[in-house]
Amino acid sequence: xxxxxxxxxxxxxxxxxxxxxxxxxxxxxxxxxxxxxxxxxxxxxxxxxxxxxxxxxxxxxxxxxxxxxxxxxxxxxxxxxxxxxxxxxxxxxxxxxxxxxxxxxxxxxxxxxxxxxxxxxxxxxxxxxxxxxxxxxxxxxxxxxxxxxxxxxxxxxxxxxxxxxxxxxxxxxxxxxxxxxxxxxxxxxxxxxxxxxxxxxxxxxxxxxxxxxxxxxxxxxxxxxxxxxxxxxxxxxxxxxxxxxxxxxxxxxxxxxxxxxxxxxxxxxxxxxxxxxxxxxxxxxxxxxxxxxxxxxxxxxxxxxxxxxxxxxxxxxxxxxxxxxxxxxxxxxxxxxxxxxxxxxxxxxxxxxxxxxxxxxxxxxxxxxxxxxxxxxxxxxxxxxxxxxxxxxxxxxxxxxx
Numbered sequence: 489x490x491x492x493x494x495x496x497x498x499x500x501x502x503x504x505x506x507x508x509x510x511x512x513x514x515x516x517x518x519x520x521x522x523x524x525x526x527x528x529x530x531x532x533x534x535x536x537x538x539x540x541x542x543x544x545x546x547x548x549x550x551x552x553x554x555x556x557x558x559x560x561x562x563x564x565x566x567x568x569x570x571x572x573x574x575x576x577x578x579x580x581x582x583x584x585x586x587x588x589x590x591x592x593x594x595x596x597x598x599x600x601x602x603x604x605x606x607x608x609x610x611x612x613x614x615x616x617x618x619x620x621x622x623x624x625x626x627x628x629x630x631x632x633x634x635x636x637x638x639x640x641x642x643x644x645x646x647x648x649x650x651x652x653x654x655x656x657x658x659x660x661x662x663x664x665x666x667x668x669x670x671x672x673x674x675x676x677x678x679x680x681x682x683x684x685x686x687x688x689x690x691x692x693x694x695x696x697x698x699x700x701x702x703x704x705x706x707x708x709x710x711x712x713x714x715x716x717x718x719x720x721x722x723x724x725x726x727x728x729x730x731x732x733x734x735x736x737x738x739x740x741x742x743x744x745x746x747x748x749x750x751x752x753x754x755x756x757x758x759x760x761x762x763x764x765x766x767x768x769x770x771x772x773x774x775x776x777x778x779x780x781x782x783x784x785x786x787x788x789x790x791x792x793x794x795x796x797x798x799x800x801x802x803x804x805x806x807x808x809x810x811x812x813x814x815x816x817x818x819x820x821x822x823x824x825x826x827x828x829x830x831x832x833x834x835x836x837x838x839x840x841x842x843x844x845x846x847x848x849x850x851x852x853x854x855x856x857x858x859x860x861x862x863x864x865x866x867x868x869x870x871x872x873x874x875x876x877x878x879x880x881x882x883x884x885x886x887x888x889x890x
Contacts, residue, residue: 802838
């Protein structure tokens, strides 16, 4: 790593910032172009293809698309082969068919997904152009990645593959995901989550004629009430939520199948494991009690717990070089750094003990994950944030100072 203050004062970094300014309109055009290519969950293909072409046009080496759909390209360093990943995710939370056309009012751009995380994809391209135009070299290779599956049931599948199964697994030394505009809010801790679909099944029957048979809805309701009563600590923050309920066939039928989706989260892997054990015990107890309470002559209540999401908790320790470098970089531009926990692509490397953070793309934005999501591309605040994040990348990658 290199000293952020020294890089900040270096002529090549000043030139890179000037390039970011001169190319700001192009960056905005890239944001709009990419936003208007739909990238629903598990449907990132068209945007990935466009971004692959953009990485190739920016002169990177080893430009490729991997087995799960991530697109990657390497900017070669001069050092001993260390690799820093700089990523942004391709997918949005919005289903296929969502209108993603960008509306513009002054410097404000409005469209689903425009800030989370499309702006970051375009900003990473701007970083490449600025480094190249300024003749900046880094000790570490920088592997730029547009990854799939960050949102929702995507379950971090793109970055999970990158670190565990892809050809770069075991060869990545540090990770920065550029996600959301806020440069001052640095994510240093990954909130772990376990997500389940729990299906309760029984024999079913007529609501009047078969009255008295076991009812999977009653077992489910009992379980939901008890999940809601699980005590959890405030620190480390731990939460539970039953979020979706479905099933049944008719108002006058005992259902033969009902189901719930459940989200369990914690900043602590140990607390998440305890919460998970309590959840499973509750499901088992509810089924046992319903089978004991009513008639099982036509069959008992049974359950199936299916994992639909599993994001590991993790943390990059305060005082580590990557946090020190990032803090110094954003403070050079007058930001007051704060440290947060969130669920991002950085969860995966954090859980593996690899230094990782989420940093911002610059500017302002709001209403993420809503149809009226917006960002402000006003040049001064946007460029201030972009420059701070570029300084972070260069400090972590080790900019050549000679």
